[in-house]
Amino acid sequence: MSDDATIEHGPLRSRAYHTQFINGKLVVGDWDHRNLIERFNKLNINPGDTVLDAGCRDGFFSQYFARRGGVVTAMDIADTVYRQELQAEVGFEFVRMNILELPEQDRKWDVVFCSDVLCHMRDPLGGLLALRHACAREAYFVTDGRESLGRCCIVQPGAIRDKKAFYPFVWAPAFFRQMLQWAGFRAVERIDQMVMRGNVYAPRKVFLFKAIPGEARVKDISDILEWKKYKKENGL
Ligand SMILES: C[S@@+](CC[C@H](N)C(=O)[O-])C[C@H]1O[C@@H](n2cnc3c(N)ncnc32)[C@H](O)[C@@H]1O
Numbered sequence: 630m631s632d633d634a635t636i637e638h639g640p641l642r643s644r645a646y647h648t649q650f651i652n653g654k655l656v657v658g659d660w661d662h663r664n665l666i667e668r669f670n671k672l673n674i675n676p677g678d679t680v681l682d683a684g685c686r687d688g689f690f691s692q693y694f695a696r697r698g699g700v701v702t703a704m705d706i707a708d709t710v711y712r713q714e715l716q717a718e719v720g721f722e723f724v725r726m727n728i729l730e731l732p733e734q735d736r737k738w739d740v741v742f743c744s745d746v747l748c749h750m751r752d753p754l755g756g757l758l759a760l761r762h763a764c765a766r767e768a769y770f771v772t773d774g775r776e777s778l779g780r781c782c783i784v785q786p787g788a789i790r791d792k793k794a795f796y797p798f799v800w801a802p803a804f805f806r807q808m809l810q811w812a813g814f815r816a817v818e819r820i821d822q823m824v825m826r827g828n829v830y831a832p833r834k835v836f837l838f839k840a841i842p843g844e845a846r847v848k849d850i851s852d853i854l855e856w857k858k859y860k861k862e863n864g865l
Contacts, residue, residue, distance in 0.1 A: 643828065644710055647689035651714050658711075660827040662689055668823055668837070672769055674699050674740055681738040681763060683728050684746030688712045692719040694742070702738065704728070731759040738763060744771035745825070745835070748798040757812035764842040768814065774802040774836050782808075802836050814840035 645658030669690075674680060676698025682691040683704050691703035692715050701721035703712070708725065716723055726734075728743075729752065741764040747753040760768060778801035800808075802819060809817045821837040 645687055647687040649689050652718055659829055665823055666693055668821055678739040680740045683743040688715045691721050695719045695721045728756045728759050731763045737765040739766045741768040754808055757808055761813045761842045768840050770838045771835050772805050773833055774805055775799055780804050809840050813843050813845040815843035816841040
């Protein structure tokens, strides 16, 4: 198990992460993504497509993809309270796993979806390499990004070093695009931007990227000098 397992992802304020209906009852969680669902109609998911929801938490997006006819694998490194109930109601597979372990499985999904996860990983580029490996047709990423950062990636002060890494990375959309390309994704498109709203957090602007898996451009992230430089500068 990688170091990521030791990172705290921050305490939930509510018992649930996602606000959603489970067995006809509204469960109120920290984040209410119901307003995003309409925007995700543009994701190219057809009945019978296999879909990986990497870092699914309570499985809010997994159930939406399953309702669209996707054959969904919800995957997360951690357990949650409500996922099993949702899984029983909608029907999708759950795998408890670290994204970084995906290449060992050597399994591929038509569509890979990953929302708000990479910025919580100690090694986001390693995460992207693993997700590219698992992606047969196309991938979608929802990520924070501050346009004011230019082409930068920063680590919030003290976040990783004291292992209370709740929100370590903040990057510019341009930097995220660059990471996707380093990891071997091509035809990278920023297809939307939206606002994630929660009950206890301030709303955040996020970006939706689409990318197609290509040939790996690196074998290892240590091949990438620019990434090395960011790691060094940020004491990683
Ligand atoms: C901020 S939540 C996002 C949940 C959901 N994708 C969404 O957008 O609402 C991040 C999730 O990623 C999971 N996670 C973090 N690092 C992971 C890793 N290396 N492998 C698998 N899951 C991971 C966490 O356990 C958590 O459930």
